[in-house]
Amino acid sequence: MQKAIGYQCSLCQTRYGLDEVTYTCPKDDGVLDVLLDLEAINRAASPQTIFDSTDRSMWRYLPLLPVSDPGHTGTPLRSVGWTPVYRPPQLAAALGMKSLWLKDESGNPSASFKDRASALLIARAAEIGAEVIVTASTGNAGAALAGMAAAAGQKAVIFAPKTAPPAKVAQLLVFGSEVILVDGNYDDAVALAVAAADEYGWYCRNTGYNPFTAEGKKTAALEIWEQVIVGSQVKGRLNVFVSVGDGNIISGVHKGFRDLHALGWLEEMPRIFGVQSSGSAAIANAYLAGTEEIKPVSATTLADSISVDMPSDGLRALRAATQTGGAYVVVEDEAILAGISALGRVGIFSEPAASTAYAGLVKALADGLISPDEPTLVLLTGSGLKDVRAAMQAAGEAPVIAPNLQSLNEFFAKKG
Ligand SMILES: *Cc1c(COP(=O)(O)O)cnc(C)c1O
Ligand SMILES: [Zn+2]
Numbered sequence: 001m002q003k004a005i006g007y008q009c010s011l012c013q014t015r016y017g018l019d020e021v022t023y024t025c026p027k028d029d030g031v032l033d034v035l036l037d038l039e040a041i042n043r044a045a046s047p048q049t050i051f052d053s054t055d056r057s058m059w060r061y062l063p064l065l066p067v068s069d070p071g072h073t074g075t076p077l078r079s080v081g082w083t084p085v086y087r088p089p090q091l092a093a094a095l096g097m098k099s100l101w102l103k104d105e106s107g108n109p110s111a112s113f114k115d116r117a118s119a120l121l122i123a124r125a126a127e128i129g130a131e132v133i134v135t136a137s138t139g140n141a142g143a144a145l146a147g148m149a150a151a152a153g154q155k156a157v158i159f160a161p162k163t164a165p166p167a168k169v170a171q172l173l174v175f176g177s178e179v180i181l182v183d184g185n186y187d188d189a190v191a192l193a194v195a196a197a198d199e200y201g202w203y204c205r206n207t208g209y210n211p212f213t214a215e216g217k218k219t220a221a222l223e224i225w226e227q228v229i230v231g232s233q234v235k236g237r238l239n240v241f242v243s244v245g246d247g248n249i250i251s252g253v254h255k256g257f258r259d260l261h262a263l264g265w266l267e268e269m270p271r272i273f274g275v276q277s278s279g280s281a282a283i284a285n286a287y288l289a290g291t292e293e294i295k296p297v298s299a300t301t302l303a304d305s306i307s308v309d310m311p312s313d314g315l316r317a318l319r320a321a322t323q324t325g326g327a328y329v330v331v332e333d334e335a336i337l338a339g340i341s342a343l344g345r346v347g348i349f350s351e352p353a354a355s356t357a358y359a360g361l362v363k364a365l366a367d368g369l370i371s372p373d374e375p376t377l378v379l380l381t382g383s384g385l386k387d388v389r390a391a392m393q394a395a396g397e398a399p400v401i402a403p404n405l406q407s408l409n410e411f412f413a414k415k416g
């Protein structure tokens with residue numbers, strides 16, 4: 001069954017056949033949406049066929065994905081997604097909320113949300129016969145591609161800024177891809193990956209460039225629908241908080257809900273809230289200025305996964321909020337660190353870009369953007385182990401004492 005029928009440009013709305021273009025719109029470089037054959041999907045599947053699936057991964061949604069079964073069963077490629085949703089009562093109580101869900105992506109094979117996109121890209125690469133996949137990355141997208149490529153026996157090349165956190169670089173290297181660090185920032189790595197793909201005929205996974213990444217990322221929305229909206233019988237519209245750098249996760253989440261809505265499988269679209277650090281707020285700036293014109297910033301946030309000068313999927317990311325009655329929220333890096341601590345206290349270890357979404361919820365409540373009565377989900381996109389330096393900044397240092405009881409007693413006496 002052919003589930004994808006083409007692309008549509010997010011800027012000029014021009015439609016293209018699946019084999020006509022590979023990346024962005026030839027007219028205006030607009031990011032392309034993948035168009036699905038909704039009738040064919042509705043003939044072949046229903047919500048119930050999905051609910052009955054025994055596949056506990058993103059691949060349970062294969063009927064809604066624009067690729068065929070990628071194979072590689074029994075490998076990490078097949079265990080991406082179907083991440084847990086938590087309802088920590090202490091956190092909800094502290095925020096005065098009734099219905100709060102946290103979806104934790106740290107259990108993905110490479111410990112971040114990005115595995116969803118990379119797993120789908122591996123499937124697409126096989127279909128078009130690509131020998132080498134290349135990507136630029138702040139770390140997580142590269143680690144995800146390297147891990148998924150290793151699982152599938154696919155060749156991959158990763159460009160990352162040389163300032164990427166060491167844990168992320170270590171992960172890239174361990175997975176055995178060709179890893180090249182660039183003496184520049186993420187935006188420089190992006191440009192180099194595109195140039196290298198042209199030069200060597202590689203298939204480029206770059207975020208906000210390859211239309212298929214959002215199709216992988218939309219599986220998070222499909223899970224939120226199944227696990228929370230249907231599973232917990234949510235009354236009213238769900239608020240969904242997503243941290244935003246390039247804007248591809250939020251665009252993918254929006255696409256997932258739009259697909260479900262268009263299929264007639266979802267009654268009410270959730271309201272989507274994008275959260276950015278004040279040190280990297282290009283999209284939020286446009287939102288707050290009431291324009292769709294996104295201007296580059298000089299990114300400085302400690303949340304490296306969302307540190308982006310010029311978001312590559314900015315327009316769709318902006319519309320994910322404006323078209324759903326959501327909003328953009330800006331948080332300070334201190335609030336991001338406080339978020340790491342708050343999440344840690346309920347047993348969830350998040351990297352800064354993940355706790356950003358939680359900090360956004362705290363801010364949205366304080367500003368009255370949402371009411372504590374509204375059902376709300378926060379997407380936590382990556383593991384704290386990805387950036388232990390930031391974790392130590394949030395948690396502080398542990399005391400060191402002599403290994404005897406006297407020192408321990410003195411320590412507790414001093415602490416009072
Ligand atoms: C990539 C990433 C984000 C942001 O996704 P964008 O598509 O760049 O907006 C957020 N959190 C983590 C952990 C990420 O790796
Ligand atoms: Zn266009």
